[in-house]
Amino acid sequence: MSRAEVLDGPGAGLPVAAPAPVAFARLLRSELRLVLGRRRNLVLLAGLALVPVVIGTVLLVTRDSALSGQGPAFLAQVTGNGLFLVVAALFLCLPFLLPLCIGIASGDAVAGEASAGTLRYLLVVPVPRTRLLLVKALAALTFAAAAVLAVAVTGLLVGAAFFGVQDVVLLSGSTVPVGEGVVRVAGIVAYVGLSLTGLVAVGLFFSTLTEVPVGAMAATVVVAVVSTVLDSLPQLSAIHPGLLTHHWFDFAEFLRVQVDWGVVGSGLAVQAAWVAVFGSLAWARFTTADVTS
Amino acid sequence: MTSTHDADGDLAVRTAGLTKRFRSGQVAVDGLDLAVPRGAVYGFLGPNGSGKTTTIRMLLGLAHPTAGRAWLLGSPMPDAAARVLPRVGALVEGPAFHPYLSGRANLARLDAGDATADPRTSRRRADAALDRVGLSAAATKPYRQYSLGMKQRLGLAAALLQPRDLLVLDEPTNGLDPQGTREVRHLVRELADGGATVLVSSHLLAEIEQVCTHVGIMSRGRLLLQGERAALTEREAARLAVTTRAGQADAAAEVLRGLGLADVARDGRALPGGAGTARLTAALGPTPPEKVSAALVHAGVDLVGLEVDRPSLEQVFVELTGEGFDVAR
Ligand SMILES: Nc1ncnc2c1ncn2[C@@H]1O[C@H](COP(=O)(O)OP(=O)(O)OP(=O)(O)O)[C@@H](O)[C@H]1O
Ligand SMILES: [Mg+2]
Numbered sequence: 001m002s003r004a005e006v007l008d009g010p011g012a013g014l015p016v017a018a019p020a021p022v023a024f025a026r027l028l029r030s031e032l033r034l035v036l037g038r039r040r041n042l043v044l045l046a047g048l049a050l051v052p053v054v055i056g057t058v059l060l061v062t063r064d065s066a067l068s069g070q071g072p073a074f075l076a077q078v079t080g081n082g083l084f085l086v087v088a089a090l091f092l093c094l095p096f097l098l099p100l101c102i103g104i105a106s107g108d109a110v111a112g113e114a115s116a117g118t119l120r121y122l123l124v125v126p127v128p129r130t131r132l133l134l135v136k137a138l139a140a141l142t143f144a145a146a147a148v149l150a151v152a153v154t155g156l157l158v159g160a161a162f163f164g165v166q167d168v169v170l171l172s173g174s175t176v177p178v179g180e181g182v183v184r185v186a187g188i189v190a191y192v193g194l195s196l197t198g199l200v201a202v203g204l205f206f207s208t209l210t211e212v213p214v215g216a217m218a219a220t221v222v223v224a225v226v227s228t229v230l231d232s233l234p235q236l237s238a239i240h241p242g243l244l245t246h247h248w249f250d251f252a253e254f255l256r257v258q259v260d261w262g263v264v265g266s267g268l269a270v271q272a273a274w275v276a277v278f279g280s281l282a283w284a285r286f287t288t289a290d291v292t293s
Numbered sequence: 294m295t296s297t298h299d300a301d302g303d304l305a306v307r308t309a310g311l312t313k314r315f316r317s318g319q320v321a322v323d324g325l326d327l328a329v330p331r332g333a334v335y336g337f338l339g340p341n342g343s344g345k346t347t348t349i350r351m352l353l354g355l356a357h358p359t360a361g362r363a364w365l366l367g368s369p370m371p372d373a374a375a376r377v378l379p380r381v382g383a384l385v386e387g388p389a390f391h392p393y394l395s396g397r398a399n400l401a402r403l404d405a406g407d408a409t410a411d412p413r414t415s416r417r418r419a420d421a422a423l424d425r426v427g428l429s430a431a432a433t434k435p436y437r438q439y440s441l442g443m444k445q446r447l448g449l450a451a452a453l454l455q456p457r458d459l460l461v462l463d464e465p466t467n468g469l470d471p472q473g474t475r476e477v478r479h480l481v482r483e484l485a486d487g488g489a490t491v492l493v494s495s496h497l498l499a500e501i502e503q504v505c506t507h508v509g510i511m512s513r514g515r516l517l518l519q520g521e522r523a524a525l526t527e528r529e530a531a532r533l534a535v536t537t538r539a540g541q542a543d544a545a546a547e548v549l550r551g552l553g554l555a556d557v558a559r560d561g562r563a564l565p566g567g568a569g570t571a572r573l574t575a576a577l578g579p580t581p582p583e584k585v586s587a588a589l590v591h592a593g594v595d596l597v598g599l600e601v602d603r604p605s606l607e608q609v610f611v612e613l614t615g616e617g618f619d620v621a622r
Contacts, residue, residue, distance in 0.1 A: 120386075
């Protein structure tokens with residue numbers, strides 16, 4: 001709607017709409033306050049933040065015992081360098097905990113409003129449907145970013161406090177200085193965050209299909225789990241490159257001497273494709289569906 | 294923009310053949326032609342499940358009609374939603390808000406979505422709306438802790454956040470105590486006095502009957518009748534009761550039929566006039582009562598009494614829909 005569009009019809013003092021970007025920003029602020037202020041979401045973030053604390057504590061306690069050094073990749077390195085707690089915690093959260101939290105937030109985005117009945121009142125305000133969907137998508141993405149950061153930041157703090165921060169030993173065994181190591185870990189955090197955007201789009205789409213938020217949440221998590229299962233079947237290797245979760249663990253690329261940007265780029269391209277497909281589906285569905293809740 | 298069509302420029306709400314068939318195959322709204330004049334208080338009546346809420350959803354662009362069209366304030370819906378809806382306050386199938394936000398925060402949330410709302414006046418308008426529905430004292434209470442009537446009031450407050458030209462209120466008195474119901478009637482009258490058009494749906498006729506200037510009656514998705522309230526309860530549906538000497542009942546019935554009155558019947562009830570009298574009833578139709586009495590007298594019938602029974606809106610309604618309001622209660 002253009003800036004100075006004045007409504008036709010009789011009567012004085014007809015409402016004039018603010019420019020679309022201004023109206024968008026105002027609604028987005030309200031939405032972010034709602035999503036990030038919601039107790040359930042804060043509990044989820046707190047739960048995620050607890051993961052590095054638990055891992056760090058376990059590693060600290062068992063540091064000098066026979067159990068030290070066991071476990072999945074990155075874990076063994078944590079006691080030598082607190083920076084690796086960020087990587088280890090993300091590695092452990094990525095298969096299930098992060099998809100779960102993101103499925104909850106994005107599956108709830110539209111379905112939650114529909115089930116509460118607030119959707120119909122937003123639409124008659126009127127909030128244009130495309131604007132509402134965009135705001136919901138941005139808020140869900142913000143929550144996903146907050147989820148990843150909750151793990152990363154507490155990982156960094158706990159790791160630094162428990163084990164200190166040293167020069168980073170890469171996968172090949174060569175060492176880079178702390179400064180570069182931090183940049184590389186930041187790259188991992190960013191890659192993990194961007195890797196989850198496809199799942200956010202899937203959740204948003206499911207969220208437009210139903211008035212039952214739990215259904216949309218569960219379906220979203222199931223998509224992530226099924227993708228992982230399919231990814232583990234060698235018979236299906238032909239479709240593996242396109243799977244939602246196939247490239248998730250390519251974040252390890254940032255720990256090679258020479259980061260292969262082709263690998264990073266293709267991982268992000270797959271996410272972009274999922275976002276494009278499911279974002280479009282969500283838009284097509286939401287802008288045409290009857291709101292009968 | 295020249296969206297004000299000549300034909301419906303004076304109609305706040307108009308629909309043409311509005312139809313909604315759900316995927317279940319059920320036709321919830323069937324060829325509806327609503328006409329709500331500007332400035333009217335339009336009572337949109339109908340028993341449970343008659344299609345009132347479904348109609349309102351289509352008017353507001355929440356649901357798409359299977360067929361037919363709708364105009365609000367002269368502009369086609371849902372195409373003109375962004376322009377028209379800021380001037381429309383609505384309550385659709387009960388209030389709905391975020392349970393953990395306070396009443397005031399919920400209003401702020403809705404206001405944040407309104408591109409035509411001035412953020413600087415948001416708080417003041419929210420407080421004024423809360424005050425108007427008597428919720429000021431509960432403004433900071435979480436919605437979750439509101440009573441049913443308080444929730445309904447908050448829904449009304451949301452509809453009053455901005456000055457409105459049209460209010461679409463679906464069952465606004467639902468859950469309110471008698472005092473609250475009176476207040477809603479008062480509010481509706483006040484809004485209408487301020488120049489707004491009010492479309493108010495209800496299955497509880499008595500609650501809104503007194504404030505309506507116009508009435509539309511729905512049943513099974515069809516609009517059985519609409520028009521000015523006074524006209525509906527006028528002559529058309531009025532019944533005539535004639536009391537004569539018992540022996541002249543047949544002659545009187547003959548006269549009534551001769552006048553073209555329908556539904557002539559002998560009323561078997563005990564009569565105040567005693568055993569010597571008989572009572573006949575008939576649908577008066579457009580015939581003036583004085584013409585009936587003249588014809589009876591002319592035919593030599595001794596007229597003991599003649600009454601014209603103008604039905605209440607409720608009687609009209611029950612006659613039309615065949616369903617009592619008891620169903621709704
Ligand atoms: N989403 C839907 N899917 C299928 N049928 C529906 C849907 N919503 C409503 N209906 C049906 O449409 C008919 C009209 O419903 P509607 O809610 O419009 O009635 P109403 O007049 O508002 O009733 P009430 O006075 O009880 O509020 C009902 O028979 C209902 O079962
Ligand atoms: Mg209804």
